[in-house]
Amino acid sequence: MLATKTLLLLGLGAPELLFIALVVLLLFGGSKIPELMRGLGKGVKSFKEGMNEVGDVKADIEDEAKKDEK
Template sequence: MFQAIFLFISGPEIMFILFIVVMVFGADKIPEIAKGLGKGMRQLRDATNEIKHEIQKSAESNGLDTSIAKDVTNEINKVKEEIDEATGPIKRQF
């Protein structure tokens, strides 16, 4: 039997948390809360990408070689693809 586990929280625990959220905020407020959380996560992601871009730009302007990180990332991706090809449709079940 496969059971979805998200951050060590099982299905019934997630349902209980959702029940409490509905009881505290009401069903009509949940879309607004979700929209606000999504907007906040997007702003955080955009800020993180901007910081990464500024660091890379600064490194390149100071003559640091940033291609090493790209090469490592490419090699990691190749290994991931090879593992996926080797395992095929086999999935781990807990």
């Protein structure tokens, strides 16, 4: 039941998240928030794609190392 009282995001609870959301709303206004979230989503997608590429490169290096051992 502890998970319902606090979120796993740095131990922030509902009142803290509501305060942060209110500050963001006051700073950027309602019309800019979808644009900010869209940019954040694109950034996260780009980061995930980059991490997948790093994994592919690592696998290629390991395959080459195995070939050299044989």
